[in-house]
Amino acid sequence: MVEKLWGGRFEQGLNKQTEAFGASIKFEQRLAPFDLQGSLAHVKMLGETGIIEKGEADQIAAGLKLVEEKLVSGEIEFKMENEDIHMNMESYLHDSIGPVAGKLHTARSRNDQVATDMHLYLKSVLREILSELISLRSVIVNLAVNQIDTIMPGYTHLQHAQPISFGQHLMAYYQMFTRDYERFEFNVKHTNMNPLGSAALAGTTFPIDRKLTTSLLGFEKPYANSMDAVSDRDFILEFLSNSSLLMMHLSRFCEDILLWCSNEFKFITLSDAYSTGSSIMPQKKNPDMAELIRGKTGRVYGNLMGLLTVMKGLPLAYNKDLQEDKEGMFDSADTILTALTVMTGMLSTMTVNKSIMEASTQKDFSNATELADYLASKGVPFRQAHEIVGKLVLDCTKKGIYLQDVSLADFRNLSVLINPDIYEVLQSRTAVARRKSLGGTGFESVQDQIDAAKIELSKHS
Numbered sequence: 001m002v003e004k005l006w007g008g009r010f011e012q013g014l015n016k017q018t019e020a021f022g023a024s025i026k027f028e029q030r031l032a033p034f035d036l037q038g039s040l041a042h043v044k045m046l047g048e049t050g051i052i053e054k055g056e057a058d059q060i061a062a063g064l065k066l067v068e069e070k071l072v073s074g075e076i077e078f079k080m081e082n083e084d085i086h087m088n089m090e091s092y093l094h095d096s097i098g099p100v101a102g103k104l105h106t107a108r109s110r111n112d113q114v115a116t117d118m119h120l121y122l123k124s125v126l127r128e129i130l131s132e133l134i135s136l137r138s139v140i141v142n143l144a145v146n147q148i149d150t151i152m153p154g155y156t157h158l159q160h161a162q163p164i165s166f167g168q169h170l171m172a173y174y175q176m177f178t179r180d181y182e183r184f185e186f187n188v189k190h191t192n193m194n195p196l197g198s199a200a201l202a203g204t205t206f207p208i209d210r211k212l213t214t215s216l217l218g219f220e221k222p223y224a225n226s227m228d229a230v231s232d233r234d235f236i237l238e239f240l241s242n243s244s245l246l247m248m249h250l251s252r253f254c255e256d257i258l259l260w261c262s263n264e265f266k267f268i269t270l271s272d273a274y275s276t277g278s279s280i281m282p283q284k285k286n287p288d289m290a291e292l293i294r295g296k297t298g299r300v301y302g303n304l305m306g307l308l309t310v311m312k313g314l315p316l317a318y319n320k321d322l323q324e325d326k327e328g329m330f331d332s333a334d335t336i337l338t339a340l341t342v343m344t345g346m347l348s349t350m351t352v353n354k355s356i357m358e359a360s361t362q363k364d365f366s367n368a369t370e371l372a373d374y375l376a377s378k379g380v381p382f383r384q385a386h387e388i389v390g391k392l393v394l395d396c397t398k399k400g401i402y403l404q405d406v407s408l409a410d411f412r413n414l415s416v417l418i419n420p421d422i423y424e425v426l427q428s429r430t431a432v433a434r435r436k437s438l439g440g441t442g443f444e445s446v447q448d449q450i451d452a453a454k455i456e457l458s459k460h461s
Contacts, residue, residue: 023083025088027326028326030330034121034124037120039089043061043104048209051207060093060100085114109199111198111201111230112197112200113196122329123191135344136340139344139348140347141454143348145167146352147170148167149165150357151165151358151429151432154168154169154441160364163428167446168449180246191235193223196214203226233322233325236307236329237307240307243300244300246336247296250294250339254291254293255294258290268352270285270350273345274345275289296339299331302328303331304328365393365396367403371385371422375388379417380415403426408422
């Protein structure tokens, strides 16, 4: 039986099934570099404050560096009998420098140690996510620049509503991902806090310097309350909530892409690099990457609900339930980072079929609002104009024609206020160009949105 670091109070060891059930090392391995980083800061503080002798602190720090070298070179074997990442690392340290390794754990607990590891891990992940979101937003803006004058149907209820600029549609997603960026940026604030030194829950009697470890680990500030520090998982819940919102936005975008690349739409063509084929149907080109992003959204939602459920009944302070905080965090981080990379690549390589997009606005009634607005601008109450145009659309539908096919004489039978300029008004390109209101789909408005986005993105360069 391997002797446990906490085993002094026990007469018997764990049975194998219980040991496996309680061990977290199988998924905590990725915390190893952060655990060593925290330990190096902690031992430096122990030496600086005189809690342990300076020579011992230096010896422990050198031993930790040796363990770090072994980790980088792949020589570390993580053992289930050592339960978690902390005891695995301490075991290797003990093998390297002997009993003095035991002094490393002075004035700390695995409770504040694991919280520190996760704060460090998530800080590093958030940096990656923010960088990937900048890349995705930049690709969307670069795509929109060339699609300002591309006309497409705008939809409500998945029915043709009004013609819009494709650039406008793209910039709507830019705004969503910008809000995601801001949420993750705020997430950094609550992740950038140092729990180290809170010990098990009550702090410590040793004269530690939490400001020193906060500085050494690059945190903004230490937690103000030791019980909160070891039991707080809000920063992970924020991350999972933000991840869920991000995946929802990616999924919505993918749903649009899946529609646009279908045979019924043909608005875009995806690169072969982001498509797959069929094992039985030779003609198939499946948009699997977009479908996978849409599908993986559910697992990220599940990770959020899982941790919310774990946390809802926990009394202060630390409870073993909190071991369930990591796998969902790791999974969501892996999922969204991959999804962001794939989405950025998929958008940057897709082909936009401009002529098909615009042609789809020619044989519909998405210009009906233009006629209603035309009448309203000439003094007809809008509700009356709406009814007039609605009846005309019904009549056109029965005849199999569109508004632009109606003769001027028939238009004037509806209202003498209608003049020959109505045919220009009914053109989809005209309809888009005229919508110059702030945030609207007019070409000038979309250009303004793109210019503002470029200024935003330049702040990150």
